[in-house]
Amino acid sequence: MTLTPNPTHSRTMSRVAAVLTGLMAAVHPAAAQPSFSEGAALFSPVTWERLVNAADEPHNWLMYNGTLDSQRFSRLDQIDVDNVGQLELKWAHHIPQLDRAETTPLVVDGVMFITESPSNVLAVDAVTGRPFWRYDHPLPSDLRICCGRNNRGVSILGETLYMSTLDARLVAIDGRSGSLLWSREVADYRSGYSKTAAPLIVKDQVVTGIAGGEYGIRGFLDSYDADTGERLWRTHTIPGPDHPDNRTWAGDSWRTGGSPTWITGSYDPELNLVYWGTGNPGPDWNGDVREGDNLYADSVLALDGDTGEMSWYFQFTPHDEHDWDAIQVPVLADIELDGETRKAMLWANRNGFYYTLDRETGEFLLGKPFAQQTWAEGLDENGRPIRRPDTSPSQEGTLVAPIAGGGTNWWSPAFSPRTNLMYVNAFDGEALFFSREQEYNEGDNFTGGGTETPLPIEHYHSAIRAIDPTTGDVEWEFPITPRSRAGVLATAGDLVFSASVDGYFYALDARTGTPLWHISLGGPVHAQPMTYAVNGQQYVSMTIGNTLYTFGLDGDD
Amino acid sequence: MRTRLSTRWPAVALLATLTGGAVPAMALAQDADNNPYTSRIDVRTGRRLFRAQCSTCHGLNAAGGNESTGPDLTTGRFRHADSDAGLFRVIRDGVRSTSMLGLGADANDQSLWQLVTYLRSLDVTAGGTPSGSSAAGQQLFTGKGDCTRCHMVNGRGQRIGPDLSSVGDRRALADLETDLVDPDAELLPRWWTMRAVGPGGQVVEGLRMDEDTFTFRIMDAEQNLRAFSKYGDWTYERIQQSTMPGYAETLTADERNDLVAYLFSLRSEP
Numbered sequence: 009m010t011l012t013p014n015p016t017h018s019r020t021m022s023r024v025a026a027v028l029t030g031l032m033a034a035v036h037p038a039a040a041q042p043s044f045s046e047g048a049a050l051f052s053p054v055t056w057e058r059l060v061n062a063a064d065e066p067h068n069w070l071m072y073n074g075t076l077d078s079q080r081f082s083r084l085d086q087i088d089v090d091n092v093g094q095l096e097l098k099w100a101h102h103i104p105q106l107d108r109a110e111t112t113p114l115v116v117d118g119v120m121f122i123t124e125s126p127s128n129v130l131a132v133d134a135v136t137g138r139p140f141w142r143y144d145h146p147l148p149s150d151l152r153i154c155c156g157r158n159n160r161g162v163s164i165l166g167e168t169l170y171m172s173t174l175d176a177r178l179v180a181i182d183g184r185s186g187s188l189l190w191s192r193e194v195a196d197y198r199s200g201y202s203k204t205a206a207p208l209i210v211k212d213q214v215v216t217g218i219a220g221g222e223y224g225i226r227g228f229l230d231s232y233d234a235d236t237g238e239r240l241w242r243t244h245t246i247p248g249p250d251h252p253d254n255r256t257w258a259g260d261s262w263r264t265g266g267s268p269t270w271i272t273g274s275y276d277p278e279l280n281l282v283y284w285g286t287g288n289p290g291p292d293w294n295g296d297v298r299e300g301d302n303l304y305a306d307s308v309l310a311l312d313g314d315t316g317e318m319s320w321y322f323q324f325t326p327h328d329e330h331d332w333d334a335i336q337v338p339v340l341a342d343i344e345l346d347g348e349t350r351k352a353m354l355w356a357n358r359n360g361f362y363y364t365l366d367r368e369t370g371e372f373l374l375g376k377p378f379a380q381q382t383w384a385e386g387l388d389e390n391g392r393p394i395r396r397p398d399t400s401p402s403q404e405g406t407l408v409a410p411i412a413g414g415g416t417n418w419w420s421p422a423f424s425p426r427t428n429l430m431y432v433n434a435f436d437g438e439a440l441f442f443s444r445e446q447e448y449n450e451g452d453n454f455t456g457g458g459t460e461t462p463l464p465i466e467h468y469h470s471a472i473r474a475i476d477p478t479t480g481d482v483e484w485e486f487p488i489t490p491r492s493r494a495g496v497l498a499t500a501g502d503l504v505f506s507a508s509v510d511g512y513f514y515a516l517d518a519r520t521g522t523p524l525w526h527i528s529l530g531g532p533v534h535a536q537p538m539t540y541a542v543n544g545q546q547y548v549s550m551t552i553g554n555t556l557y558t559f560g561l562d563g564d565d
Numbered sequence: 566m567r568t569r570l571s572t573r574w575p576a577v578a579l580l581a582t583l584t585g586g587a588v589p590a591m592a593l594a595q596d597a598d599n600n601p602y603t604s605r606i607d608v609r610t611g612r613r614l615f616r617a618q619c620s621t622c623h624g625l626n627a628a629g630g631n632e633s634t635g636p637d638l639t640t641g642r643f644r645h646a647d648s649d650a651g652l653f654r655v656i657r658d659g660v661r662s663t664s665m666l667g668l669g670a671d672a673n674d675q676s677l678w679q680l681v682t683y684l685r686s687l688d689v690t691a692g693g694t695p696s697g698s699s700a701a702g703q704q705l706f707t708g709k710g711d712c713t714r715c716h717m718v719n720g721r722g723q724r725i726g727p728d729l730s731s732v733g734d735r736r737a738l739a740d741l742e743t744d745l746v747d748p749d750a751e752l753l754p755r756w757w758t759m760r761a762v763g764p765g766g767q768v769v770e771g772l773r774m775d776e777d778t779f780t781f782r783i784m785d786a787e788q789n790l791r792a793f794s795k796y797g798d799w800t801y802e803r804i805q806q807s808t809m810p811g812y813a814e815t816l817t818a819d820e821r822n823d824l825v826a827y828l829f830s831l832r833s834e835p
Contacts (some may be wrong), residue, residue: 106662150669154621157664222621442625444616453617458625466754466776488778510777523796526779
């Protein structure tokens with residue numbers, strides 16, 4: 009059965025399509041999607057209802073993390089463990105600016121939206137990769153950015169795309185033409201603020217974070233009216249002096265304490281809670297100037313979906329001195345724990361520990377290391393780390409695992425409800441951490457030290473690890489040489505897709521970690537795979553080097 | 566005999582693509598040719614600026630490291646600049662189509678020059694005069710030391726150790742001495758050994774030319790190139806040791822000094 013959207017009734021039809029695809033998802037998701045025959049009108053408006061039910065239209069990839077629960081799991085199963093070995097290249101898109109390509113494209117009814125370095129976006133035909141339009145964002149020459157000119161993706165509501173830009177603006181772009189609708193300054197880039205992450209749509213709001221943790225910023229999470237660009241609320245990730253938690257920062261150190269919000273969060277429509285990770289306190293490596301726990305750096309925040317008011321927080325790394333941002337995607341999943349179904353949040357943290365939290369209350373349920381760590385004896389009953397002595401950065405250098413880049417980083421994990429496993433890109437390695445005195449100068453890098461890895465990267469160990477969220481145990485691992493900076497995708501074909509810095513794109517058996525398919529595409533990877541379907545054909549896309557590659561099975565099969 | 570290429574591994578990639586003349590002379594007309602800020606205090610100021618502006622990518626001490634993409638800047642040679650004025654421009658303007666961002670047109674000249682001064686102060690190969698005789702060292706290299714059995718210099722010698730044609734560009738005197746007496750001290754993974762065992766029990770060993778998630782490639786003792794899959798019929802192991810003998814016993818201290826003097830003289834430019 010196929011559905012052809014009528015442009016004049018596209019809202020209604022898209023809902024019908026969503027309902028029907030939902031019903032048929034269990035049968036054959038790729039075949040159940042609307043058909044876009046040659047020349048048919050593509051791209052119907054993306055309502056909030058469609059976003060809430062995004063899992064039911066798996067032929068589309070409607071937001072950065074796929075669905076509001078950020079499982080990065082797709083119900084598409086045309087490509088599976090038996091046929092993944094037959095994947096072939098369908099098309100490639102070359103990104104002109106050579107820098108870190110960190111995009112997760114969106115696909116909406118046959119149209120793909122790809123962001124490019126530094127802050128550009130283009131729309132292409134998802135079947136051929138050929139462009140409809142592009143938007144190039146003008147940027148000043150004196151940007152303050154720590155880690156490359158990158159952008160990780162857009163969000164969509166209705167027919168409008170929302171994108172963060174490196175000059176700390178939020179822009180709204182017409183999804184059909186690429187025209188700029190509005191551009192809003194979120195913060196002053198000259199002070200060290202920048203924006204790299206895809207915003208998250210929550211009802212009629214655009215919720216969006218900020219980067220700049222290496223520049224002595226004061227972090228926040230913002231919400232903007234999707235129509236007008238007016239700011240609706242701002243929740244600071246470091247409370248002001250009128251709040252008791254402000255006393256977790258010595259003196260005035262809270263003013264330059266960092267705690268940015270540079271990766272996209274998640275949303276639970278039933279609880280009406282927005283979940284967002286926060287980055288390192290600043291200066292990164294000199295904790296002496298900011299005695300205290302430094303709330304709410306290195307935490308996950310649960311905020312009211314209408315007001316931004318904090319419901320709860322959980323701090324993974326109190327008084328962090330190693331740059332272990334809690335900038336991971338909050339994965340929301342309901343899991344069986346001690347005979348009870350728990351509304352859980354799954355979190356493999358940069359500090360080397362895996363956590364399962366109750367996402368209603370923030371209660372710590374369990375946690376244990378998933379990567380090499382030498383800084384803590386373990387976690388106490390509240391999930392607070394029991395620190396080892398002599399692990400602080402020093403003048404002469406202190407050897408600690410994980411490295412500043414972490415046991416994992418911002419690389420998106422995935423969770424499969426079919427295997428009940430969480431898939432994480434993990435790294436076992438250690439670094440020398442140095443601490444230095446440093447004065448704050450607005451707009452200048454403010455890190456208070458640095459790190460060096462004492463040995464070549466080949467001495468360390470990297471892997472995709474499958475974690476059981478009910479125990480925190482690693483069920484299997486797939487070793488990567490020398491390492492990876494890629495995110496992970498899980499599918500109903502019981503596959504896990506990821507990539508590695510050596511330029512491989514590969515698929516693993518989600519149950520065993522056995523490699524089933526790989527191809528050498530020859531460039532470093534800083535992105536994460538996604539999947540979609542058009543006209544019954546499933547595709548999987550991944551950016552390797554500066555090229556977005558899209559694979560599928562032979563259409564004649 | 567073999568030594569490894571460098572204490573600081575990113576230098577290998579950096580040096581491999583060195584090109585001179587990356588900065589057109591015309592474009593430098595607006596800049597002073599000579600760095601006016603070269604005192605000891607400028608080095609210190611430059612270091613402070615470096616730590617604030619550059620260390621996230623290039624490491625706290627400019628040696629790369631970190632997990633970052635910034636190359637080692639302590640070798641005295643730079644991929645995109647071959648002069649102080651060229652360095653000044655790279656620091657100010659960045660390098661197009663790379664992750665290297667400049668400090669911007671608004672950065673003041675004094676700070677930019679102090680950064681240049683700091684980088685120049687780091688050159689690990691600049692200091693020292695060898696005490697030995699380079700000519701005697703060259704004799705040892707081909708004679709008693711039998712170095713050409715593994716190493717190549719300017720196209721002569723063998724391939725189962727690093728090419729030493731420009732080792733003096735990369736290694737300080739003390740590093741070269743260490744290389745001779747303790748080849749494992751700072752061995753690069755390129756010179757590890759991979760040992761592969763085939764389905765029939767046959768064993769193939771060779772130098773680890775490259776290894777990735779799914780495959781590896783080696784050069785065996787007969788200098789054959791061989792490629793393997795990690796998920797095929799062969800099993801494999803890494804041997805993270807040098808195949809080079811140490812020369813602490815077989816050469817006298819004076820002979821080693823001569824050999825170091827010779828190696829130190831091997832430069833890509835006279």
